[in-house]
Amino acid sequence: MEKHKALYQLFSNLWILFFESRNAHWNITGPNFKPLHEFFAEIYTKADSDADLVAERLRQLGKFIPSNFAIISKNTTIPESTKILSSSKSCLDRLISIHQLINKQIVEIIQECDKDEATKNMLADMVEKMEVNLWKLQSSL
Numbered sequence: 001m002e003k004h005k006a007l008y009q010l011f012s013n014l015w016i017l018f019f020e021s022r023n024a025h026w027n028i029t030g031p032n033f034k035p036l037h038e039f040f041a042e043i044y045t046k047a048d049s050d051a052d053l054v055a056e057r058l059r060q061l062g063k064f065i066p067s068n069f070a071i072i073s074k075n076t077t078i079p080e081s082t083k084i085l086s087s088s089k090s091c092l093d094r095l096i097s098i099h100q101l102i103n104k105q106i107v108e109i110i111q112e113c114d115k116d117e118a119t120k121n122m123l124a125d126m127v128e129k130m131e132v133n134l135w136k137l138q139s140s141l
């Protein structure tokens with residue numbers, strides 16, 4: 001896959017992570033409400049800034065960024081979920097699977113970024129922090 005297409009797919013997946021962590025932040029119920037509500041806010045804040053970094057990197061590579069629901073839905077590789085998740089376990093499971101998918105995707109893009117050090121460094125930093133959040137999510141189960 002061409003690099004800019006792979007980056008646009010990542011951008012779309014980061015937006016889905018943004019929406020899904022927003023959903024979890026709003027709908028979570030149970031005894032761990034407060035810490036998880038706050039943790040999910042950290043996740044969507046990071047997803048927002050990561051999507052911004054990828055979009056701005058695409059601009060530096062000369063591409064424009066279409067950002068609307070139809071295009072994002074078409075380009076995301078995250079399976080759609082229409083259920084409202086509210087238990088800790090269901091919210092955590094969903095966010096864990098999204099993190100695993102995005103982390104794998106980032107590693108694959110890094111491997112194809114041979115001479116593009118700037119993109120590679122940006123993605124390496126991104127996946128490192130995603131791994132930290134993945135560990136926190138898994139440890140919250």
Ligand SMILES: [Fe+2]
Nearest residue numbers: 025026037041
């Ligand atoms: Fe809030």
